[in-house]
Amino acid sequence: MQLGALEAGGTKMVCAVGDENGTVYEQTAFPTRTPEQTVPEMISYFRDRDIDALGIGCFGPVELDEASPHYGTITSTPKTAWQNYPMAETFARALHCLVGFDTDVNAAVLGEVTFGRARGMECAVYLTVGTGIGAGIYVNGGLLHGMMHPEAGHVPVRRRSGDTYRGGCPWHDCCLEGMASGPAIEERWGCPAARLADRPEVWELEADYIAQALTGYILTLSPQVIVLGGGVMQQRQLFPLIRDNVARMLGGYLQAEALRHMEDYIVPSALEGRQGILGCLELARRKAAGPEKGENGTKI
Numbered sequence: 518m519q520l521g522a523l524e525a526g527g528t529k530m531v532c533a534v535g536d537e538n539g540t541v542y543e544q545t546a547f548p549t550r551t552p553e554q555t556v557p558e559m560i561s562y563f564r565d566r567d568i569d570a571l572g573i574g575c576f577g578p579v580e581l582d583e584a585s586p587h588y589g590t591i592t593s594t595p596k597t598a599w600q601n602y603p604m605a606e607t608f609a610r611a612l613h614c615l616v617g618f619d620t621d622v623n624a625a626v627l628g629e630v631t632f633g634r635a636r637g638m639e640c641a642v643y644l645t646v647g648t649g650i651g652a653g654i655y656v657n658g659g660l661l662h663g664m665m666h667p668e669a670g671h672v673p674v675r676r677r678s679g680d681t682y683r684g685g686c687p688w689h690d691c692c693l694e695g696m697a698s699g700p701a702i703e704e705r706w707g708c709p710a711a712r713l714a715d716r717p718e719v720w721e722l723e724a725d726y727i728a729q730a731l732t733g734y735i736l737t738l739s740p741q742v743i744v745l746g747g748g749v750m751q752q753r754q755l756f757p758l759i760r761d762n763v764a765r766m767l768g769g770y771l772q773a774e775a776l777r778h779m780e781d782y783i784v785p786s787a788l789e790g791r792q793g794i795l796g797c798l799e800l801a802r803r804k805a806a807g808p809e810k811g812e813n814g815t816k817i
């Protein structure tokens with residue numbers, strides 16, 4: 518089966534063609550300008566490649582309710598040109614193929630459970646810590662949607678004593694994204710995160726906020742593994758700090774075997790940034806397979 522994958526981001530649109538085994542035959546990227554400029558470029562790319570289905574992992578928030586007339590649109594993005602843009606429908610009509618559609622981070626967690634560190638697991642969380650913070654959540658063999666989709670990057674965190682940074686989220690006083698995103702680190706410390714590698718206090722604080730959120734996810738969702746990605750997580754010294762903080766915050770309450778092996782429980786992605794595009798291939802495969810054979814929310 519020849520599958521298309523589109524990882525739709527705020528700065529670039531990554532387009533790829535591959536198969537259900539996660540082999541990517543070719544890949545390209547178009548800068549994200551306006552839909553009028555960028556969508557025709559992507560359509561002509563896929564049109565030349567004869568795909569059976571397309572999977573789109575999209576920046577959001579997006580509408581995922583298939584019963585809604587707005588299904589497959591980007592809803593309230595600050596990128597105003599893309600507001601209410603009907604992504605799924607536009608590609609389905611232009612390419613005459615089935616289109617699987619989800620958030621970028623849900624695509625990434627799908628990549629991880631299909632091909633990466635969460636392979637074969639029924640419940641997993643993927644958290645990206647970059648320009649923004651977002652989580653993809655996979656539960657009981659399907660991507661979590663619910664009321665809309667998780668926005669777990671905005672969970673409240675408790676401000677650590679001595680941290681005077683006011684937070685960078687326009688909606689929330691003290692949420693994970695506002696306190697711990699790449700731009701928040703830069704604003705708090707006055708220097709890009711990548712240049713703060715040798716400042717332990719930066720990463721101790723960062724690990725505390727990330728661990729607060731992960732502790733909440735663990736207690737609520739009971740994931741079998743948590744995969745962390747995004748630019749900020751290139752600071753590998755964060756991993757042991759986060760694991761120690763999570764163990765402390767859980768307070769020994771959960772007696773799960775997985776938590777005895779924290780180095781295998783809270784892990785970096787092993788897919789080297791390809792989790793999103795591989796997840797889009799799997800979104801396409803599941804859509805083509807239909808509801809009985811593993812489309813979102815149904816077990817294979």
Ligand code: ADP
Nearest residue numbers: 646647648649699700710711747748749751752
């Ligand atoms: P995006 O979230 O925009 O898709 P990234 O995941 O690459 O992109 O995240 C970009 C953010 O990550 C920026 O705020 C940048 O400062 C931060 N970042 C990038 N590289 C590093 C690094 N090596 N160490 C720490 N922070 C980094």
Ligand code: ZN
Nearest residue numbers: 671686689692
């Ligand atoms: Zn917020």
